[in-house]
Amino acid sequence: MSFPAFDAHHPPDKDLIDDCVHCGFCLPTCPTYVLFGEEMDSPRGRIYLMNKGLTEEPMNDQTVRHYDLCLGCMACVTACPSGVQYDKLIEATRGQVERRYERAPEDKAFREMIFQLFPYKKRLRLAAGPLRLYQRFGIGDKLRKSGVMSRIPARMRAMEALMPELQKEQKVPELTEPVGERRRRVGVLTGCVQQVFFSQVNSATVRVLAAEGCEVVAPKDQGCCGALSTHAGREEESLNFARKTIDTFEGLNLDNVVVNAAGCGSTMKEYGHLLRDDPEYAARAKAFSEKVRDVSEFIQEIGAVAERSPFAVTAAYHDACHLAHAQGIRKQPRQTLKQIPGMSVKEIREAEICCGSAGIYNMVEPEPAAELGERKANNILKTGAEMIVTSNPGCMLQIQASLKKMGHDGLPMAHPMEVLDASIRGESVETLLRR
Known part of the structure; x- marks a missing residue:
């Protein structure tokens, strides 16, 4: 029919x-x-x-x-x-x-370029080399001052503005032993953009899980979970990524698969629905999805045991849409932060309104994304917080770009696991804020 x-x-x-x-x-x-x-x-x-x-x-x-x-x-x-x-x-x-x-040829080509790059860690790493040189020599600032940047297509300008400050990638061990008695054996999704652009978040996540008594497995051959493709309607591509992810983690005797990126977690929890037509994977996908947990959700579920050192800082917590709306996880990240002595968490006005990141949205629809980003950044600034905490790499990139455009690029941003890791390790607030 x-x-x-x-x-x-x-x-x-x-x-x-x-x-x-x-x-x-x-x-x-x-x-x-x-x-x-x-x-x-x-x-x-x-x-x-x-x-x-x-x-x-x-x-x-x-x-x-x-x-x-x-x-x-x-x-x-x-x-x-x-x-x-x-x-x-x-x-x-x-x-x-x-x-x-x-689609129009230029639209089709731009979207294809995104999906030939971002879901693949090796390709992102190859791109990261020239991008580091681009940043080191301040080429972007020179292009803006000369007026050349304004003549570049809007979508390419948006991609350039979203580029994070690239740091040396931190590699996560394939196996990390728990601190003290083993309470759980968990797998960790290291992701694509997360691993190449925000590898420090993965390192912090593994250290926190180990401190909470988890044996942590981070399979070396894992790839993209398929979230970007799923959200963009690229069905076959997304299903292939999902099958590969299930194959990678399935035989590792894990209690849970822990995810620290909101968009990835929401998609992985839907594998049972996405693969419902696949006779080989339908039941396996459902069983896999039932093991998936966001990292803040997981920590609150098993109960914290690692000692938290005082961390006197006021943070604005931004709800990533695919955590708050798609997964219904709101209180757990806040609980995780508030369990840190001295931590103060500020709420952001219009918390339910998206920051404009939304997977590839801020690249393919830069104008409305920029409006939403500025709206979110203004509401964050009104909190008076010393830093921003959020659970998704796309949100981090979007909010950082919006603040920079508004002349407030000095406001630090971190993932909840970076903050918690710093507290467990006894780092000073200043050390985290300088990162």
């Missing part, structure tokens, strides 16, 4: 569409509706378009544009009183778009 806009392979589910009663509770939490005030750029508007695609209208440039502008932040899932599974609807729709819609 086919439909006006969709093929028969997992179109948006009519039963899920019918769950939406168009009440409008999602509107104040939807970033694009907040920005544009356009009904078709709200969750209920996009659901209306999905229904039209099932019953009346073929896919066209206008409907695809409304789908593309969705950040996939899932704030609407949290806000919805009817329990509408918008996450599954937009995921199915994006898969249809990628199969059935012909």
